[in-house]
Amino acid sequence: MIPYGKQNISxxxxxxxxxxxxxDFLTQGPITPKFENELKTYCKVNYAVAVVNAxxxxxxxxxxxxxxxxxxVWTSPISFVASANCAKYCGAEIDFIDIDLETYNISTxxxxxxxxxxxxxxxLPKVLIPVHLAGQSCEMKKIKELSDQYGFKIIEDxxxxxxxxxxxxxxxxxxxxxxxxxxxxxxxxxTTCEGxxxxxxxxxxxxxxxxxxxxxxxxxxxEMENKSHGQxxxxxxxxGFNYRLNDLQSALGINQLKRINxxxxxxxxxxxxxxxxxxxxxxxxxxxxxxxxxxxxHLYIVRIKSMSFSDRKLIFEKLRNEGIFVNVHYIPIYKQPxxxxxxxxxDFPNSEIYYSEAISLPIYPGLKDEEIExxxxxxxQPTNFQNIF
Ligand SMILES: *Cc1c(COP(=O)(O)O)cnc(C)c1O
Numbered sequence: 001m002i003p004y005g006k007q008n009i010s011x012x013x014x015x016x017x018x019x020x021x022x023x024d025f026l027t028q029g030p031i032t033p034k035f036e037n038e039l040k041t042y043c044k045v046n047y048a049v050a051v052v053n054a055x056x057x058x059x060x061x062x063x064x065x066x067x068x069x070x071x072x073v074w075t076s077p078i079s080f081v082a083s084a085n086c087a088k089y090c091g092a093e094i095d096f097i098d099i100d101l102e103t104y105n106i107s108t109x110x111x112x113x114x115x116x117x118x119x120x121x122x123x124l125p126k127v128l129i130p131v132h133l134a135g136q137s138c139e140m141k142k143i144k145e146l147s148d149q150y151g152f153k154i155i156e157d158x159x160x161x162x163x164x165x166x167x168x169x170x171x172x173x174x175x176x177x178x179x180x181x182x183x184x185x186x187x188x189x190x191t192t193c194e195g196x197x198x199x200x201x202x203x204x205x206x207x208x209x210x211x212x213x214x215x216x217x218x219x220x221x222x223e224m225e226n227k228s229h230g231q232x233x234x235x236x237x238x239x240g241f242n243y244r245l246n247d248l249q250s251a252l253g254i255n256q257l258k259r260i261n262x263x264x265x266x267x268x269x270x271x272x273x274x275x276x277x278x279x280x281x282x283x284x285x286x287x288x289x290x291x292x293x294x295x296x297x298h299l300y301i302v303r304i305k306s307m308s309f310s311d312r313k314l315i316f317e318k319l320r321n322e323g324i325f326v327n328v329h330y331i332p333i334y335k336q337p338x339x340x341x342x343x344x345x346x347d348f349p350n351s352e353i354y355y356s357e358a359i360s361l362p363i364y365p366g367l368k369d370e371e372i373e374x375x376x377x378x379x380x381q382p383t384n385f386q387n388i389f
Contacts, residue, residue, distance in 0.1 A: 001323045001325055003364070004187075004299070005298070007187070008364065010255070013256065016251045017251050017252050019251065021248065026247055027244065028244065028246075028247070031251050032050050032250040035050055035245075035254050039182075042170065042257060042260070043172030043173055043180075043199055044170055044172075044173045046203075047201065050196070052194055053183065053195060054159045054182065054183030054195075054196035055086070057197060057198045058083065059086045060198055060209045060212050062089070062092070062127065064205045064212070065126070065155070065178060066126075067126055069090075071090075071091075071092040071093070072094075073092050073094055073095075073125055074095050074129070075087075075094065075106075075130075075157070076106045076130065076131045076133070077098070077099070077348055077351045078131070078133060078329075079131040079133070079157065079330055080329075081336060082157075084333050094339070096343070097110050098351055099133075100350065101353065105133050106138060107350065108146070111128075112146060124150055124151065125152045126153065128147065128152050128153070130177075132156065132157070132158050132161040134295060134297065134298055134329075135163070135164045135189070135295040135299070136286070136293050137292070139292070140175075140177065141292075144177070153178045154177035155178065155179045156171070156172075156179070156181065158172060158181060158182055159181060159182060160298035161189075162190060163260050163263065164264075164295050165293070165294035171296075174201050178202060178205060179205060179209075180199045180200075181196060182196060182197050188298060190256035190257060190259075190263065191252065191253075193249055194249070196245075207223075211237070211240060212240040213240065213244055214242065215242060216236050216237060216240030217235065218236075224237070263365045264296055266366075270367055270372060271297050274376070277373070278302065283302045283305075283379070284303040298363075299329055300361045300363040301358050301360050303357035303358050304357050305357065307357045312358075316359060318381065319378055324361075324378060326360060326361055329360050331355065332345070332352070334348065335355075
């Protein structure tokens with residue numbers, strides 16, 4: 001079976017975890033702060049809070065920006081449901097912006113139009129969550145300009161995008177956003193089994209996320225309401241959670257981070273091989289690296305042009321039957337039963353086209369040339385819809 005993505009674990013990764021198991025602290029020791037420091041250095045950002053997964057990171061990010069009942073949050077419909085659910089956890093409403101068919105990220109044109117309309121209707125969002133699909137950055141400069149003009153905050157859902165760059169700077173530096181979130185799930189670029197992180201340059205946002213990660217408890221006198229009763233004393237000043245990442249996971253993260261640049265390089269080589277094999281076919285390869293963006297290539301998404309929904313389904317099934325575990329990223333979130341009542345698919349024409357044509361092909365460090373060629377052969381195999389090629 002060839003999956004669409006998987007982790008890359010070395011003996012050294014395993015040893016780093018075993019070493020922590022033999023140490024004094026399995027959690028809340030020195031390793032998670034070390035992982036956070038290394039993430040800060042890698043991303044050129046001031047603060048990092050590592051948490052149990054990116055879903056928790058998105059939840060805390062929304063809370064840190066004071067998202068609550070009565071607020072509206074906007075995101076991309078072509079994302080994992082967690083990008084929208086985080087707003088619902090806080091009691092806010094969610095709305096979507098259609099994607100651009102070149103990049104599959106939110107269209108800044110659609111965003112601007114929707115903002116003008118929302119302003120007239122007094123329905124402006126409090127927070128926008130742009131998603132860097134497949135690891136390719138959104139147009140953050142333009143999005144930041146609009147946020148200054150319309151007064152919303154920005155959380156980058158960069159779950160796919162650690163190791164990617166925007167305008168030659170690392171995604172995660174939060175130059176054009178309030179908070180950036182990464183995921184360390186095994187299919188993502190680097191892994192801690194489950195895991196995620198919030199990055200920010202704002203000390204107040206950092207303090208709040210840090211506090212909420214661990215029950216809303218503070219231990220510094222400066223943050224307490226009352227005078228300390230003694231060295232044992234702490235105060236719970238907020239309703240927080242236990243979203244801490246443990247030291248075993250952080251040890252794995254630290255070790256994985258050492259290899260991130262080679263992971264990304266290998267993903268680019270695989271992408272170029274596919275690109276070459278797919279020239280002169282009806283397969284639309286992922287957006288070429290533009291001046292502003294260097295993708296992490298978390299996903300290699302192709303579109304099969306002018307494909308009907310049922311033809312794409314046939315190709316998908318053919319690949320799966322051959323043991324190639326392709327996937328579709330993603331079912332537009334507005335189609336999910338939990339959300340669907342409120343939305344009209346016709347409001348998202350590009351997302352509809354994308355959804356009928358997209359397939360994510362296998363891409364991960366360690367994918368072999370023969371496997372890439374096998375995918376190419378199967379996808380082009382003549383079938384009852386051979387007229388397509
Ligand atoms: C994977 C993913 C998440 C959630 O990540 P977890 O770490 O599994 O909670 C959120 N958003 C996007 C875009 C993702 O791909």
